[in-house]
Amino acid sequence: MNKPVSNKQAEAIASALLDWYASHARTLPWRAPPGRQPDPYHVWLSEIMLQQTTVATVRRRFDDFIRRWPNVRALAAAPLEEVMAAWAGLGYYARARNLHKCAQVVAGELGGRFPDTPQALQELPGIGPYTAGAIAAIAFGHPAVAMDTNAERVIARLFAVEEPLPDAKPRLRALAEALLRPHVPGDFAQALMDLGAMICTARKPACGSCPLRASCAAHAGRLAEVLPRRARKAARPTRVGDAFFITRVDSHVLLRRRPARGMLGGMVEFPSSGWDGQPAPFDDDTPFGLAFEQLASEVRHTFTHFHLCLKLHHLAEPLGERQAAALALPRGWFWHPVGDMDTVGLPTLMRKASTFLREHAP
DNA sequence: AATCCGTGGTA
DNA sequence: TTACCAAGGAT
Structure with a gap:
């Protein structure tokens, strides 16, 4: 007291x-x-x-x-x-x-x-x-x-x-x-x-x-170094997820806006699985049923309460314009020029991922 | 009330 | 590498 x-x-x-x-x-x-x-x-x-x-x-x-x-x-x-x-x-x-x-x-x-x-x-x-x-x-x-x-x-x-x-x-x-x-x-x-x-x-x-x-x-009391005391914080687990580079022959990549609530709410991302490491929609059924190859590089990022290891996937062959036009894009998905990634406003996790896009974009 | 929510710097 | 920390708030 x-x-x-x-x-x-x-x-x-x-x-x-x-x-x-x-x-x-x-x-x-x-x-x-x-x-x-x-x-x-x-x-x-x-x-x-x-x-x-x-x-x-x-x-x-x-x-x-x-x-x-x-x-x-x-x-x-x-x-x-x-x-x-x-x-x-x-x-x-x-x-x-x-x-x-x-x-x-x-x-x-x-x-x-x-x-x-x-x-x-x-x-x-x-x-x-x-x-x-x-x-x-x-x-x-x-x-x-x-x-x-x-x-x-x-x-x-x-x-x-x-x-x-x-x-x-x-x-x-x-x-x-x-x-x-x-x-x-x-x-x-x-x-x-x-x-x-x-x-x-x-x-x-x-x-x-x-x-x-x-x-x-x-x-x-020689206590300055140890005050204020704080309750210990919980250890951060590591989660994994998958992100997909879906590219088009004219150097566009498919992006989408995340839901307004939750992690990175309202921000733009590469189409991704969930991050809980559990089988997510994309783990057994990749976007649009396309065939992907996994990149050797992974993105590691630390959030407030967990580490994330994001595995990256890309198409072996970019989609032709006719192929791309045939995709039924869900609401919030859009094509974006690969050369213009800096102006999209990507959260840092996706900005890190985008540095690997350059190597696999047309 | 406890948990969720980013990122970059530092030791 | 890991852990802690920074002009906190919402649910």
Whole structure:
């Protein structure tokens, strides 16, 4: 059990944190210059992208979205398929579907303006407790904490919270709320993130450079390296599946869009079996009854909760145009130029597979 | 409440 | 190679 935070202690910690932030804040594309309010659309888009995704990755992709869709109305007006393609490679594709849905709600029902309270924000698709707090605090100056893994790590160490995550979440949030300075909630939220990203890192924290080390219980107890504790994660099994390159003599390949829900939901793929290693539709009856040859190379890819070994198959002879036209393509299947695979917006697993297509395409 | 959902970097 | 980790949310 942790002692409650005194006002004096909270003030000392918060002021040290905010002082440090004033001179060490990271400059990021979605942040406003000092003294200016950021665009809520930029804050929202960046926060969705940053969910479980590194700043380095989002840095490379954020500007593309802003250039292409400069405001929430533009994004709402875009076809979902284009948004999914633009999101390709970022992972957690439900984020892209919810991003588009959220844009439509904001642009439509809300007149193009984002709500400014955590409660209202959390009603929107893809916005949970963290993101709601972050947008409310950063974009609107609403007194809310943004409890991401950075904030949780910093707070857990500061107060030497031994309870493992995720059970400790409510306790950590309460401690953060006790430190929150209501006059600068946006700075407070971003200061915790920047400290967690640059000083109070998950591995090898730089306690010697930390503005909070005088107040840090973990530092005093030499516990910084081992906190926060986490429940152990389950081991990842390996699954197998099959993917098929169905090519046409004029250098087109057959692709299809996956169902909206589930793994890689809504994304484009090469026609594939299921991935459970069980006899799938294509294992005993290949697509359209065509004869395939298996490639020597396999694609290995790791998802959140399993490894996948994808076996690749190709036609010995590409289909003639007349043959191809005779195929009854199910809904969502389409021919695509082999030379244009980069613009389809393939998820990474299929992008890896596509590198082997070149060797077997006409 | 426990599980599902991507990807890239790092030790 | 494996395991862990990163500005989490939905069901």
